[in-house]
Amino acid sequence: MHVVITGANRGIGQALLTRYQSRGDKTTGTSRAGGPLATLDVTDPASHEAFANQLADTPIDLLICNAGVYLDKGETLNDGYPAQKWADTFAANVTGVFLTIQSLLPNLRQANAAKVAIISSQMASHTRAPGGSYIYRASKAAVLNVGRNLSTELAPEGIAVGIYHPGWVSTDMGGATAPTTVDQSADGLVARFDELAMASTGCFRTFDGEDHPY
Template sequence: MTVVITGASRGIGAGLAAAYKMRGDRVIGTTRTGAHPLDVRDPTNHAAFAQSLAGQPVELLVCNAGVYLDKGQSLDGGFPADQWADSFATNVTGVFLTVQALLPNLRAASAARIAIISSQMASSERAPGGSYIYRSSKAAALNLGRNLATDLMPEGIAVGIYHPGWVQTDMGSAAAEITVNQAVAGLVDRFDALTLPRTGVFETWDGRPHAY
């Protein structure tokens, strides 16, 4: 199986890449620099990356690249416009451009799957306040995934959206609830369980349905 993982330089992305390599899968992990360079914000990067994979089936695409830029921002005077633009460029547009660029590769595979890493902070039913930019961008990624699931179902491509847990990474902090290894093990199980009849699911890393 060929697996493409965006944002694979550290944290969950690096953990997923290592787990799939250990299973014997072919892993193409993208970073902004490196063997498979991809800045998900840049359409020209996507075109070059897609060209490098021309004709190669991709069985699993994991859209993991993401940023959380508005930690600690104040409602009074915080959340500047450039943070909104930069966050949506990576967390939303970047996901769409990745899927769009690799559609030929996904279509060339048998029973292809797309996994979008969102967050429990995307849920409209969980609204404790703050982190407006991150919450909004992850909610948009969730909505994007749900609509992709509808459009790609006739083509046999399943789409799942996932909350990876509060993970001990640079983004999650050392105070987070679970380790990278725990999150990765759970997510791999979720991706394995993603089938066309279950397309459009929003689930936690440990298999619980998440409220939208």
């Protein structure tokens, strides 16, 4: 199985990459800086084109859209949330996910029963609306919507799409007080991706197997 993981240079993405490598799957991890990983800046259309060309004629069995940003921590409603942070966040968390999937569709179509896994967040759900983090919440809600619509459009081609909450994870993004470890999240997500099938396409699930309300 060939697994492609965006944002695989740290945190959950890195842990997922390690797990797939350890079980013998072919892996392609990406990062904005490249280095030992493939170079992909998900906000840059030219970078998507270059990465897709690099993988030309290589089937992708599982595409994990993990790369993302959380730029509006600490912003206040009275004078925070500047327009540029909205633009930068949506470029990575929404447009970047869509462009990743769009540019790699030929590779997904070459595989047998390909899967796409989109990392969203419980903060996307309308059932969790305590205020704050408006930009991040909106971006994760938007990518949840993108995933749901893609699951419908790609269903006739046999490509399953799942959207996932990875947990509140102790990473640079989640912070040191987060209750879920990277290992717990990665182990759960691998299990969720393994079980993703056409029968569950369009699902919004937590890393530990619960269906999350939209």
